[in-house]
Amino acid sequence: MLETVQKVHDESRQGEAIAPNSGDSQTYAKKFYIESYGCQMNFNDSEIVASILNTQGFGATRNVEEADLVLLNTCSIREKAEQTVRQRLTEFKKTKQQKPHFLVGVLGCMAERLKSKFLEEEKLVDLVVGPDAYRTLPSLIEEAGTGQKAINVLLSREETYGDISPVRLDSNGVTAFVSIMRGCNNMCTFCVVPFTRGRERSRDPHSIMAEATDLFERGYREVTLLGQNVDSYYFVDEAGNETVTFARLMEKVAEISPLLRVRFSTSHPKDITDEVLHTMARHENICNYIHLPVQSGSTRILQLMNRTYTREWYLKKIDRIREILPGCAISTDVITGFCTETEEDHQDTLSVMEYAKYDLAYMFAYSERPGTLAARRYQDDVPEDVKKRRLAEIVALHRGHSLDSMRKDVGKTFKVLVEGTSKKSDTQLFGRTDHNKVAVFDKSDLRKGEYVMVKIDDCTAGTLIGTVVGRC
Incomplete structure (x- = not known):
């Protein structure tokens, strides 16, 4: 999807090797080492994987040399992440030559698309597991241990891992992410997520509340409700007696304690409602911060991206947020150089940024990702030098806005x-x-x-x- 990340504020955890808190004194017979790439959903998935592996006698380690099992939780969003994963797998292949029982596996979004290359053509891995198949890890590890190639990349319409308590890997003990849903129904043409993570399904609110309550009782003071598009969270119990929207779920979590801060990520502009905004306004412990990806300021490009809103509609949403939540911080994602983008389209993006004056922005030059609708429908026809120049202009504009936003807080x-x-x-x-x-x-x-x-x-x-x- 996207290449060349530029952002203000250091929130990136890409390629991070993660392990439990140092206070975890339990002894395990075997060790696993895991690296995660990409979005926070991947890091949350790694915590689910750690929980599953713990039940099978595997404990996490930061030292790859002492690991019996190495897992890379992958991302298909940017080409750079794929290149890094391939390089790491090549390094682990050398380790495997010295340790015959050493197993290497690929998890996550790259699993489906590159399974045959990793397993058969390049012989880099022993097992490949998709985002909805982590429960089968124990049997796949056993299968791989016999010398067979183990694979499960099937997507699910039901799996939410709601009954699995994540192991908080490398946690600070204060903030934590709580996954509330999986998958995505928004078929944005640049994005591979619907094909790698499947359709939207919302997790049982009772399991979410139980997890958030447990975190608070263990000393955590902030939770971020996590999903590809949290605003579309919608749960109806089997008897049809209970319906929970995202606004209601967020309120339930906020009511656990006024000492528990609540954040959420990510919102799709078309789905964030007045109900959500008014809920935020009612609760002091729901943070006044909304991530609202615009992607482009050009209505024509937004239509090619299948974003389902126009430039004018998005700007009215910005106005509505500021009307109901004065002073609310807003961040965004911006893609420059999407297929057929003209200088006029680029100027439209700059003008939206000038209007919104985002507090934080994640800015990217478009990079075609195999398997996306854009790769099948459009030609990636904006020259690389033009993409880089436009990206530089976007970054420079945002840096000015970010600095202005920070300066306004001095003295407060x-x-x-x-x-x-x-x-x-x-x-x-x-x-x-x-x-x-x-x-x-x-x-x-x-x-x-x-x-x-x-x-x-x-x-x-x-x-x-x-x-x-x-x-x-």
């Missing part, structure tokens, strides 16, 4: 949830404001999981710098 005081020690200084802590902006401040005697009031003294384009003026 915000409630911040302490998440941990700053990456740049052991004497400072960091946390995020209600608007999802990172703030750093002196450590003092503060602890992770506390809420503090921070007066902002200065800023950079990506960080607020402040002084703690009180505890909450």
Whole structure:
């Protein structure tokens, strides 16, 4: 789908090797090592996989050398991720030559499309498992252990893994993601997700509430409700007695405790409703932050992308958010250089960005992904040098908006949830404001999981710098 990521604020975890908290003292007979690529859904899936493997006697390790099983949870969104995965598999193949019982597997979105290449042509892996087949991992591992090639990439209309309690890999113990649905029904022409993750299905709200409540009782103070398109969450029980919309689900989670912050990602502009916005306005602990991908500011390009809204409609949605939630932070995704994009289309995108003045943006140059509708229907005809130039203009415009947004917070005081020690200084802590902006401040005697009031003294384009003026 997308190539050449540019973004302001460091939230990327692509290619991260993950393992349980250091406090996990349980001893396991075998070890697995897992790397995850791409979206947060993949990292959440890795936590589900870890839970399944724990029941089979596998414990996670950060050291690939001591692993009996190596898994790469893959992403098909960007070409770079696929290249990285292939490189890593080649490296693991060398390790396998020295360790005969060493097993290598590919999970996730690349599994279906590249299964034959990985298994047969290049002989890089022993097992390939799609996003809906993780329950079969134990039998597939056993099969691969006998020397056979093990594969299951079947998609499901029911699987939500709602009954599996994820192992919180590499968690800070304060924030966690809770998956509320899987799959996607929006057939955006640039996107491979509907083909790799299947159709939308919503998880039982009772299992979501149980997971969120358990997290809170274990000391977590923020949950992010996660889905490819959370606003389309819709659950009806088998008897037809209970219907739960996304707004109602979010409210239920917020009511667990006023000390539990609630975020959500991602929203599709066509589905975020006034009901959701008014629910956010009613609850102080539902964060005033909405990720609302625009993709393009040109109505013509939006139609080619099958985004199902126009430029004018999107701008009215921005207005509605700001009417109901004054001061709400808004972030977005932007694709430049999509098929047939003209300079006029590009200027339309820049003007939408100028109107919205996003607090955070994920900006990409279009890269054709095999299997998508765009790859079948359109020619990727915008020259690479033009894509790069347009992307640079988009990034430059957004950096100015982001810096302006940060500067407006200087002199103000915000409630911040302490998440941990700053990456740049052991004497400072960091946390995020209600608007999802990172703030750093002196450590003092503060602890992770506390809420503090921070007066902002200065800023950079990506960080607020402040002084703690009180505890909450």
